[in-house]
Amino acid sequence: MNEQKFNLLLADDDEDDCDFFKEALDELHLPISLVTVNDGVQLMDFLFECSAKNLPDVLFLDLNMPRKNGFECLTEIKKIDKLQHLPVIVFSTSLDMNIVDLMYEKGAVYYIRKPGDFSKLKKVIGNALSVTAENNYKQPAREHFILQP
Template sequence: MNKQIYNLLLADDDEDDCIFFKEALDELSLPVTLVTVNDGVELMGFLDVNVSNNLPDVLFLDLNMPRKNGYECLTEIKAIKELKRLPVVIFSTSLDMEIVNTMYDKGALYYIRKPGDFSKLKQVIGNALKVIAENNFKKPEREDFILQP
């Protein structure tokens, strides 16, 4: 990773998933900070407030959230000039290939299916951050879009 510390944002309504994500980061001992929001409305409000000087380096976005889902958020993010380049990693329990392809077409950087196993969660988060940094935040080819543990 090129920066000293990466600022991550996790948008997920499942409190347990947020806790496991944070614990995985803690165990990986990566130079990151993590902020969490619990739904799409809260996410868009956070991004609006921080658009000028404090955007996250990477947004991990759950698809199934109340009030505004991840699909709606990704569509909005990619339509706003100041947010268009924000790297968005879809982080979802679903692995429906139609949804995966739509997320790729809408501009997501990567797609991760949430693993049920904590060690796999740790592995996939670590791999995601490594590959994102190595590729300098550039979007991969479609065949490399889904990150596996």
């Protein structure tokens, strides 16, 4: 995995969560570039401005964001030709199984409940990048959809 450079996009309105995410990536010592956006409107604007060749490798998407939430963004992403194959990992504080099932049906690749512990955060992000690459950025069977630290 170290040979591949990951271009990641994080859509999250919580500044602390963004900082912890960045710190976790730094400690993983992987070749990664990270862009963050703070709400769903910024996310969709960023994705529209990207050419098909410059799309992020993986989008980590928070569900509860202002102006346009993660559910609305995922629905929109999956309807746009150039974005349909963008791997989306839902990254949320909630673990409501109805929401998890809906995110799976809408085409998210994985679902992660944000851990409160930094070492678990680091572990689950590293695991998410590994399994996403190993599965060629495709959605797994439903029983493997939720990633645990």
